[in-house]
Amino acid sequence: MIANYGYKDGSGDFFVIIDTDKCMECPEKPCVAACPENVLEVMIDDYDDEVLAVREAFRKKVKYSCGPCKPAGKEVVRPCHKVCALGGIKHSW
């Protein structure tokens, strides 16, 4: 399943895109520990699969929580992307 967590508002599109099929193949889920803001969590979804998700508390403010990882105008790889070998997590901005 492709899960888009985040939102679109007057200031733009801000989505964290998780490919849960890939996460299911990834036992370690290193992204959770790599995230400095504690944005990510492992949960059991409605189909009883163990997947990665954006914590509820961050879903309406990912633009802010994930902002510092990619300062304006700089080309850097976000920590969560860096540790993910399967390409299971992306950001829309």
Added chain:
Amino acid sequence: MAEKPKEYWRWDEYNWRNPDIDWRKAKIITAGVDVGSVSSQAVIMADGELYAFANMRTGSDSPNSAINAMNWALEGTGMALSDINFTVGTGYGRVNVPFANKAVTEIACHARGANYMYGSTVRTVLDMGGQDCKAIRIDEKGKVVSFLMNDKCAAGTGRGMEVFANLLAVPIVEVGEMSLQVEEEPAPVSSTCVVFAKTEATGLLRDGWPKEKVLAAYCSAMAHRVISLLERNGVEKDFAITGGIGKNVGVVSRIEKELGLTALKPRYDTQIAGALGGALFAKALVEKGTKK
């Protein structure tokens, strides 16, 4: 005392029952309760067939809203809460449904509900609720393939439409029809943000625009916006629209036109999709032998 201001956002609350079904003959009775931020629905199914439902406005506390909706769906059926084998709670207040046996997210419930309501060919579901907007792609079994939910911003939600209904003093149920009474489609309102769109609309009214033209401009802005969300999530035939705004022809027809796809006609009130999915989840859980 002054007259109470009219509440233009109000739609009718009601309940429904299928007279052709005798629930006493059914083996499995399940229910789904969807406590949304604006409306709550309770659906009762007998052996996986829709038997009864109620649709009402959510009150200030979730548990009561769930109980009220359920009692209303049960009304006149002769059924008691204890006759129901399994109940799934869903929606924003899903963990606050006191009599639910399990909570399931609204995304999964909507997907399954849409599969029942529209048939197994439906692949893309757009749910426009009171305070959120969801785009869901599903497979032939009603399982979620991808989803996107926007509940941060009021633009593109029922709430945004209510703001306009109030501003223009047009009852919410008439907004859609009215917006189609324009000879020529005006340019959409340019601000996405409801707050700024409202300011913009005030200016248009001052410029002498008739209400229907302002509504047309807003409905098409709303259509644009939800289409951008849909496209981010992927669009595939068949396509269906659920939720309160699914009843607004002004928005629906504009979405259809821009997407070049006709939305499937629902068999039931589109607002019950979530609760319906909940009842179907409940049935699957009973069959799997999940204990209460």
Added chain:
Amino acid sequence: MISVGVDVGNKFTKAVVLKDGQVISKSIVLSGFDQKQSANEAYDQAIKEAGISKNDVNYVLATGAGKKEVDFANDVVSEVGAGARGAVYFFPSGRTIIDVGAEDGRASKCDQNGKIVDFAVNEKCAAGAGSFSESMARALEVPLEEIGPLALQSNNVIYMNAQCTVFAESEVVSLIHAKTSKADISKAVHDAIAARIISMARRVGVEKDLVMIGGVGNNVGFLKALGDGLEIEVLVPDKPEYVCAIGAALIAAERN
């Protein structure tokens, strides 16, 4: 040498007349739906107050959301550019500039000449701008000028969930129903908007000194929340709403 800066904002239009680098007059009018007309009104007023004629003006620069509507301007300049230039005029040590107006908020970093190094704009979401506190004042039924001072009377931390102005209105109404004091709610409102501006500022990187400009700079409740959140002193010029127009006038003087 006389230069003029005109800032056509979403809510107010400001004009400032500069003579040899000194402000000699300024004016402010409501930005109506006809921005051209508002710009002209503001310009006429400022000229009149300065006691000069339009022929004496060497250069006019327009800025703000409606800058393209100013038909009498020689050129236009971006809001960030004008804002930073104006901010360092008041505080030469200013390096991080936060500008929050009625409809948008932005943060930028500049050098000692007020030249922009980096910027982030928060476009068109009322939740990150002055209109957020305006809507909340309405929901609280307190005059707009009072909502800021009211917030200072509270030390309680209440967290607002809604990240959207429209949803926040309902949240405020339920807080009132729950008998939360208006002071506490006002503080929550300002904490919420400050949190959004702070994250935006962090994206450009906060460097000392920090200068706050734009109409929201008059709101003490917001300034307190911003300072507390950033743990840094917030410098605010007198009449922060004019800073962009002043910046534009300063740049105009250099252009001539």
